Amino acid sequence: MSSMPLLTLAIWVPILAGALVLATGSDRNAGLARTIALLGAIAGFVVTLPLAMHFDVAFAGMQFVEASTWIPRYNVNYSLGIDGISLLLILLNSFTTIIVVLAGWRVIEKRVAQYMAAFLVMSGLMNGVFAATDALLFYVFFEATLIPMFLVIGVWGGPNRVYAAVKFFLYTLLGSLLMLIALLYLYRASGGSFAIADWQKLPIAMTAQVMVFLAFLVAFAVKVPMWPVHTWLPDAHVEAPTGGSVVLAAIALKLGGYGFIRFALPIAPDASHALSGFMITLSLIAVVYIGLVALVQTDMKKLIAYSSISHMGFVTLGLFLFDRLGYEGAILQMISHGFISGAMFLCVGVMYDRMHSRQIADYGGVVNTMPIFASFLMLFGMANAGLPGTSGFVGEFMVIMGASKVNFWFAFAAASTLIFGAAYTLWMYKRVIFGAIGNPHVAELKDLEPRETLFLALLAVAVLWMGIHPAPFNAVLEAPVTELLQHLARSKLP
């Protein structure tokens, strides 16, 4: 197996499948486009399975390493490799792609080939981000994901899609351009290397570390998104088609958290320690304040978007506690959030496809006409509120535990989300699902089709598996987190 370039396959199989889908052309061949897209997505997932099977959990370094020269002029290499953190994210990404293709199966009627191709290409690029061990390669993948997402929001989005798409693009581009300057600085400082591993070993003075950290912070904080640079996300989510929201929430936001783990923390550990109070404050504001904002939303998608930001606050909180529980919790929270927020957006999508409304006020009593759907939404809603036994609990609980070791009040503030999260999720659930049938449209609703049951069931299994038996996930993370902690404990000041 080791002779197969598995990571290259994980990147390029979806991209080439996307190109193939694109080649089916106009909507006359929509059926063919859908079939190829599904096969491509499944193939993309299948090629990542050997990664999980042959993964050595005891080994902390990069595995499945591939390297070849890419731009000799600047000593840039096409070098790939994964550790446990990237492995989980790659699997999550490839899995989500299948769900997204299924979710867009019936709903998307215009420019089907372009829609499916955009998601497949994006999936390959995201795998590239998680697998790249060369900073420039990472950057190229990181930026390239913007293009398909921009088109997905803009072409298939809602009424205000143009504004949302442009805002999304420019916001994220601003962040990543500043990161580019940091990358070029590190390239010079390291004597002409773009290898992330070299940079992690490089001693850097405090001022430079802070500058580098801030440049990374802008790029990744926009992606996560952290308060106060989160404002693009509700717009993007509300306007994006369901598939776009799912990928955005489940994968794209993880690029930010992953960036902190791969770049900001290990390259500028002293600056990270120095600025951890600042980072924790921002994270807690996101957790508490955005949680409250979510409470007053009248649009379901917006509510879930704000809930997403609030939950991602746990990720950044966990990362800056410098504690084992914090890191493992943050990473598990990223994966779990991928399943749950994806599922929540899909549920809203299911309702939107039938009613063409996302307003909570337009619903009521859905349980009477869609009992199976109501059960699924119950499960995902509970997971979103962090109920023990679901994946939502594991990560958040670990982060809160980690925070309590550092400072009781951090843990207290973070734990408040268990109340707010339950409040906004269950209150929405009550208003939408329970009660008497709100209006004649609800009375005509049909319950889930087999296709919808399939993708919701797949996610439900994932949410429960991770909630009941998180050990395999923890096992994969143990070695890289141990190494990261050891690395962060050492000062890099010259």
Place this chain on the structure above:
Amino acid sequence: MILTAADFVPVWPEILLLVMVCVILIADLFLRDDQRAGTYLLSLLTLGACAVVTVLTSTGDVTVAMHGMFVDDPMSDTLKVMVYIAVATMLIYSRSYVTARGMFRGEFFTLVLFATLGMMVMISANHFLTLYLGLELLSLSMYALVALQRDSNDATEAAMKYFVLGALASGMLLYGMSMIYGATGSLEITRVAERIASGQANLAILVFGLVFVVSGLAFKFGAVPFHMWVPDVYQGAPTAVALLISTAPKLAAFAFAIRLLVESLGHQSLLVEWQQMLAILAVLSMALGNITAIAQTNIKRMLAYSTISHMGFVLLGLLSGTIDGYGAAMFYVSVYAFVGLGTFGMIMLLSREGFEADRIEDFRGLNRRSPWYAFVMLLLMFSLAGVPPTVGFYAKLAVLQGAMDAGFLGLAIVAVLLSLIGAFYYLRIVRLMYFDEPVDGTPIVAPVGARLLLSLNGLAALVVGIVPGWLMTICQQAMQASL
């Protein structure tokens, strides 16, 4: 003065082109209108032959010929080949456009080829006079090309502006050169450099001359504040000519800057002077170009401002004062030239008889009319915006890297932030193409050659972006071997 056979070898491409232009000029007189394709094919053939001769006579080393008037080095060979490709592509793209506008005549081809000859002479000049002659040959052909549509008010106005301001700039350039001559006693680039290095030349006079030389140069690049002519000329000139102005001459202008600033005035005492001047020009160009482009409704005008901002980036590469920086600037200018070719090519593809697709609105809904060409334009736009994985990103990266290497961190940050503003208006085109419905459902018709080449052009922006190493290496090695 006696010229030996060896003096003529490096000049063969120029001689061949000159002879062929004369042949084409005469042969065209005997062709009927429906046989004009002969002129077209002969012109393409000439450019191909020149490319072959340039490659064959290339020695990979610096050869000075004609008693120091002319130089043949790897940089000139590389740039010349790029110029042939750019001009040939321009002829292929514009064939149906110029035919529909009654410009598919002998003059068009001879003027284009004379302009090419001017560029070649500029690129290979080793003497201020040669440099100036090349520049004037290029400029005079261009003035005539802009005015080729005699009945068009816009074109006439554009040609007038171009001519008056161009003449002014040439005057400044000549004045600056005369100052340098006064200080060093020579017009030959290598001698000028030697005299300055020996410390005998009067620095005050040199700097005085340098100011004029840089102004003249900035005019040719279209850098702010010498950019006034650019938007008017781009908008007024027939699209085919605007395409020519915005691409190949930029390659020549780059060589011009290298010869003048680096090879003759590159001594440390003057380097610091022109670095500062170029820094001001670069920042102003990037700022004004990018910000003003946002307000444009005419795509040719928008591209004019976009060109201004890109030239700011080229200047940023040049002012780094290192061979790496020059190599980066060369990479940038060649990438820009080829992406520019594609962009103007798209405008001509959408144009038809009596309809200039020169409003930004004309791109509305292109994805509905033709998904393939919308995709091609998307790649070109993202390349101009510098978003990976398109090639434009690597061009920006190389220049920023060069600038940071030379210690211009602040300039690099400013450049990055201004290119974010730039992304906005390129995105607008993508937005119109993909997010809006078409207002004009006319099918797109163009000759097979143009369509094929345009598709290749767009794909190249992506493919060269995925494997950019070789082009960077070519540019780098050309600079290293020539300086």
